[in-house]
Amino acid sequence: MEAGRHVHLERLETTMVKLIASADINGAPVAFFEPPHHEPDFLWVDGLQLARAFLPRAVADVLFEAVMRNPQRSGARRVRAGGRMVVLISHPITQGLCSAIDLSNGDGEDGPAFNTYCRAAARLHQKHWPLGLSGLLAAAKNAGGPALRARTDGEDA
Structure with missing residues (x-):
């Protein structure tokens, strides 16, 4: 990717999701959103912001350019949130991304990025986003909802 090139989000669908809150992760703001579906689930994350919190900007941009070429493979959702385009990733995909970052840095799969x-x-x-015990169990069983089920069942996400 060329220096100064930005990830192009304007090509994305216009589904709207609600911003729940932002967290400071590794010194960078990362937005958390309601799931882009109506099933029990954990909060979804602005994947590009999260990647940029742990990776050089150019590396994070290349990663999400690849995700946007075929979001069905990752379960990512391209949405509009608060007037901007966002690539949302689910909790289990976010955990996997953080584990991959940790492994690439020579840490274990539950290293600093994963734990942070x-x-x-x-x-x-x-x-x-308090779920209570039954909500936590339902979200854990259904993490990623239809986006990740489509990866295993072959159904449309």
Whole structure:
């Protein structure tokens, strides 16, 4: 990717989602959103912001250019939120991204990026998206909702 090139989000669908809150992750703001579906689930994350919190901007941009070429493979959702375009990724995909970042840095799969994200997500869930025990169990069983089920069932997400 050329220096100064930005990820092009204007090509994305215009589904609207609600911003729940932002967290400071590794010194960068990362937005958390309601799931882009109506099933039990954990909060979804602005994937590009999260990647940029741990990776050089150019690397994060290349990663999300690839995600946007075929979002069905990752379960990503391209949405409009607060007047801007966002690539949302689900909690399990976010955990996987953080584990991959940790492994690439020579840390274990539950290294600093994974733990920093999980702690921030837990705080935001507790404060802004309380699910209760039954809600947590339902979200854990259904994490990613139809976006990730489509990856395993072959149904349209």
